Amino acid sequence: MKFFVRTIAIAALALVGACTTPAPTMPVAHTPPVENKAPVTILVSIDGFRADYLDRGITPTLSALASDGARGPMAPSFPSKTFPNHWTLVTGKVPDHHGIVANKMEDPRRPGEVFTMASDDPFWWNEAEPIWVTAEKAGVRTATMFWPGSNVGWGGKLVPHGWGAVEGGTRPADWQQFNQQIDNTQRVNAVLDWIRRPPSIRPQFVTLYFDTVDTAGHQSGPDGAAVNEAIADVDRHIGNLVEGLKALHQPANLIIASDHGMAATSNERVIALDTIADPSLYRIVESGPFAALQPTDGNEIALEKALVGKHGHMECWRKTEIPARLQYGTNPRVPPVFCLADIGWLILPKAATSEFAGGTHGYDNQAPEMRALFIANGPAFRHGITLAPFANVDIAPLLRHLLGLPDIADLDGEIDPLRPALQN
Numbered sequence: 001m002k003f004f005v006r007t008i009a010i011a012a013l014a015l016v017g018a019c020t021t022p023a024p025t026m027p028v029a030h031t032p033p034v035e036n037k038a039p040v041t042i043l044v045s046i047d048g049f050r051a052d053y054l055d056r057g058i059t060p061t062l063s064a065l066a067s068d069g070a071r072g073p074m075a076p077s078f079p080s081k082t083f084p085n086h087w088t089l090v091t092g093k094v095p096d097h098h099g100i101v102a103n104k105m106e107d108p109r110r111p112g113e114v115f116t117m118a119s120d121d122p123f124w125w126n127e128a129e130p131i132w133v134t135a136e137k138a139g140v141r142t143a144t145m146f147w148p149g150s151n152v153g154w155g156g157k158l159v160p161h162g163w164g165a166v167e168g169g170t171r172p173a174d175w176q177q178f179n180q181q182i183d184n185t186q187r188v189n190a191v192l193d194w195i196r197r198p199p200s201i202r203p204q205f206v207t208l209y210f211d212t213v214d215t216a217g218h219q220s221g222p223d224g225a226a227v228n229e230a231i232a233d234v235d236r237h238i239g240n241l242v243e244g245l246k247a248l249h250q251p252a253n254l255i256i257a258s259d260h261g262m263a264a265t266s267n268e269r270v271i272a273l274d275t276i277a278d279p280s281l282y283r284i285v286e287s288g289p290f291a292a293l294q295p296t297d298g299n300e301i302a303l304e305k306a307l308v309g310k311h312g313h314m315e316c317w318r319k320t321e322i323p324a325r326l327q328y329g330t331n332p333r334v335p336p337v338f339c340l341a342d343i344g345w346l347i348l349p350k351a352a353t354s355e356f357a358g359g360t361h362g363y364d365n366q367a368p369e370m371r372a373l374f375i376a377n378g379p380a381f382r383h384g385i386t387l388a389p390f391a392n393v394d395i396a397p398l399l400r401h402l403l404g405l406p407d408i409a410d411l412d413g414e415i416d417p418l419r420p421a422l423q424n
Contacts, residue, residue, distance in 0.1 A: 039251040039379050040195060041402045042206045042241075043395075045089070045147065046234055047082060048214025048361065050222055050261035051371040058232045061239035062375060065254065069377030070421035072387025076260045076372050078326040078365040079290060082214070083117055085259035085372075085392060086148040090207075091128040092396030092411035094327045099127030100149070101333045104286040106294070108332055114285075115333075117148070121158045122169055125149050131399050132172045135205050140403055143174035143194045145187050146209035150175050174203065184210060184237040192244040205403055208241070210234045217262040221359040222369070227262075253378030253402050257395060260361040263289075263369040267352035269345045271314045277306035282337070284349060289362035291316075291339040291347040303337055313342040326365070327412075343367050381421050390417035 051073055054062060077088045077095055081103050084095035095101045105115045107124070115124050132142040133154045144150035156169020174194060176182070187208060194203050216230040238256070245252050273284070273291060281303040285292040291314075295303045307316040316339035322329035329338065341347050343363050363370055372392060380402055393413030400407065401415055401422075 035199070035249070037250050038204070039253050040202075040204055040206060041253045041399065042191070042208060042255070043089070043147075043399065044208045044238065044241075044254065044256040045086065045210065046213055046256065046258050046373060047209065047211045048217045048260065048262050049231070049234075049258035049373045050217075050369065051258075051373050052368075053213075053222075053227075053231055054373060054375075056228065056231065058228055059235040061235045061242065062256065065238075065242070065256065065377040066375045068383055069254075069375060069381045070385035070387060070418075071375050072421075073389045074257065074372045074374040075389065075391050076365045076370055077392055078328050079362045080260040080365045080370040081362050082259050083148045087125075087128070087130070088392055089257060089259070089395045090130040090132070090147070090149070090399075092393050092400075092413040093128045094393060094412050096328045096331045096334070097128065097412060099124065099331060099333065101328070101331050102286050102292060105292070105333045106285055106335070120152045120164070122152055122154060122156045122166060123158065125152045125154060130154060131396055131403075131405075132205065132207075133170045134400070134405055135403055136170055136173065138403075138405055140205060140405070141201070141203045142172040142205045143191075143203035144172045144207040145176055145190050146178045146182075147207040148178075150207065151177050172203075173201075178209075180211065184212065184233065185240070188237050188241045188244070191241065192248070195245065195248055195250050205399075210237070213258075214262070217359040219358055221264040221357055222262040223264065224359075251379050253380045254376065255395065255398070255402075256373065256375040256377075257392070258373040259392075260365075260372055261368075261370040262359045262361055263344050263363060263367070265344060265346055265356075265358050265360050267354065267356045269313070270352045271312065271341060271345060271347045272349070272351040273347060274350050276311055277303060279349070281306060285335050287347050287349065289341050289346065289360055292335045293337040293339070294335045295337065300336055307337055307339065313345040314339050314347055316340075340364065343369055376418075376421050380423055382423055385421045387418065387421060394418055 076085045083103050084100050087098050087100040091098045103117055135142050153166035153169025153171055156166040159165040159167050191206055191208050213230045213234055216226040220226040281299040282293040282295055285294055319329040319334050319336055319338055322338055339347055394417050397413050397415040398418050
């Protein structure tokens, strides 16, 4: 009996000991610390977004960014065309100084060649260094989701018979060849994917380009329903960009700009060149809101006699006499005779033979219809600032400031007009 009691007691003590043995400790999950990210600078272009489009009540994202940041009336450079002004935005020089003087042009050093918006031979682009090249040289990683010229090996040289190969030259660390079939959603997602990268390969400067507002403006004119649809669509996509940056806890200094505005055109406002000057006297390099004319052999004086001066809704000059305020005419790529139409008028080789209505740009850069969008928002900028009118050559100095790049003296623009928008 005593043995049985003792056995029960030992068993009970063993059970108590088992019950009081500490349970194994489960590992504690540690939330990784949120990275303290430096602001990224993002330059957004909405091609053809006229400044007053912002007042149509269909841009909740852009309007909020403008109200919470800075906005101002920005004049494009002359001519108010896409490629010249996109190159101005990233070089700080007017087209006459950076060399991209038109969307279509010739150069006396390359007889028989024509620059178009598909040209990526560095020869045409090498006259002014773009901001992404300056940044890459300084160790600032860059990425371009489309931008005219960003696919060019800047500073390099095309290899003869090399199927487009370039010797030397600098491009952004990441870049995309322009393709209209890549839609706005894909463009925004590409930028967010770059921002999602680890710090070692994450860009500090990014460009993003939207062309749909300009396309709609050309097709239907600035007051067409298609333009409003395109404006609203781009606004939604910029909203997606903003929300994506927030989800990634990525602060950003956003510079949202356009290259030019848009004016309505019609077959009822056409200037027929062949009714003013004999077509045998000239070759048209480019026409539309302006006409760039190359005299045929031996006919320069005759062409000047026929064209130089005022002709109704068009005025023509020798290139050396183009009004100084346009800052245009010293570059050898500007042909000897240059004509500019009044807003809404078109200079065409012949009279229109069918009805049309649409829109275009390229007119006097000080015309209200050509005025461009400018919005700046982010930690570097003050809130609720409206700037005095300024020129788009001032954007590149602002970008240099945001990226910590040194000032240089040979730019046509300066940061001073934009300083009131900056926090410090």
